[in-house]
Amino acid sequence: MNTSEAAQDSLAAASSAGVEIRELWELADLDQVYRLYDSIWRPDPKNPPVTTELLRALTKAGNYVGGAYDGDDLIGACVGFFGAPAEVTMHSHVAGVSGSARGRNVGFALKLHQRAWALERGVTAISWTFDPLIRRNAYFNLTKLAAHPTEYLPNFYGQMADGINNGDDSDRLLVRWQLDAPTVITAAHRQSTLAAASTNSGAQTSTGSAFSTPSGHLGGLLREATILLGVGDDGRPVVGGSYDARGTVLVGVPGDVEGLRGSDPGAAKEWRLALREVLGGLMADGARVTGFDRAGWYVLEHPVKGLI
Structure with missing residues (x-):
């Protein structure tokens, strides 16, 4: 280099x-x-x-x-x-x-x-951690900088009583920047x-679905992917299935979890636990995070059974 x-x-x-x-x-x-x-x-x-x-x-x-x-x-x-x-x-x-x-x-x-x-x-190489619930940080780290997630770390720093985390558990995604x-x-x-950082507008709720579907820059490619965690009409997490799904899978995050911590701490806690279970579970099971769609979706590739 x-x-x-x-x-x-x-x-x-x-x-x-x-x-x-x-x-x-x-x-x-x-x-x-x-x-x-x-x-x-x-x-x-x-x-x-x-x-x-x-x-x-x-x-x-x-x-x-x-x-x-x-x-x-x-x-x-x-x-x-x-x-x-x-x-x-x-x-x-x-x-x-x-x-x-x-x-x-x-x-x-x-x-x-x-x-x-x-x-x-x-x-x-440089490593760092970030809160995987914060959409703009995920887009910045994974898309703008092209860092690669390596590990999901539950409550890494313990509860953080500051103006941003508001006492929430400090789950973090560890990334490596090669x-x-x-x-x-x-x-x-x-x-x-x-x-320039994109806004979070433009996500549409699809007919007959409990949650919004991808509409960012990867939207057209990911319509057929399996959604394992989405955003419900009430803003709360909706688990779409077992993380045993294979192939391309999507894991969504809320538009503004920092605001949610102030307005509805219970919903923010639900998001923390849901993302820990789904994204953390997928990564522990061998899935690789391959991108982040600006509409708020982690894109993962989960190996097909029997293949490495």
Whole structure:
């Protein structure tokens, strides 16, 4: 992989997002990162995502902290640390963008900066976790960045009492971003303006069905797939069958689970348990997540019995 091409992709993404992204290590800059994250997650004061002291230690040990600036204002940041020496990997622990900057592809620019930084140091893969119920994050990670899910992790961090998770269980999907894979290289070349985040509008409820069917960019290809988890007319999860189904299967997520946690915590809990059972069960049974449709569907390939 040509590291100069990765650096060029990073600069192009930052320019498209209208930000400057740089590596951070000065104490005042790291304190800005802490305060930015505090404003995004509004965490329990006893359990913030990071502390200034931790960031200071991580950077002193040579790990990654990057910040996205709009003029003098820090509007996004990403923190990662190295994995085991023999693995030549990093784990991207936390990334966040100010709500005022959402829709500008600042997160995409931050990840490309992290990618270029890692490749310059001989790192070929970065892992991280995300909440599989949050539709925009699934689309960003699996489609825009072309990261590959490897494991479903039930309640990975325990219950999280912050302004985003609202006490929900912290199920996470672990992904691996193979920095030199052809799909990742292609994703990195995309212009941010052409890869703008889509809205969740346009999902139609099909006649005679208990849930909506795919209508995003993969919709035409997936009409014949087996739906194992869908969104009911009341917004609650509807299990469409056993995860013993084979071939291409779809697993849906709600349009706005974060809003649902505030307006209907019971429904949000139902979604957490349903996705854990269906998506987690499928992955444990050998199914591979091959994509995410922008209308809110995980696309999985489940091996036909008797075939590997």
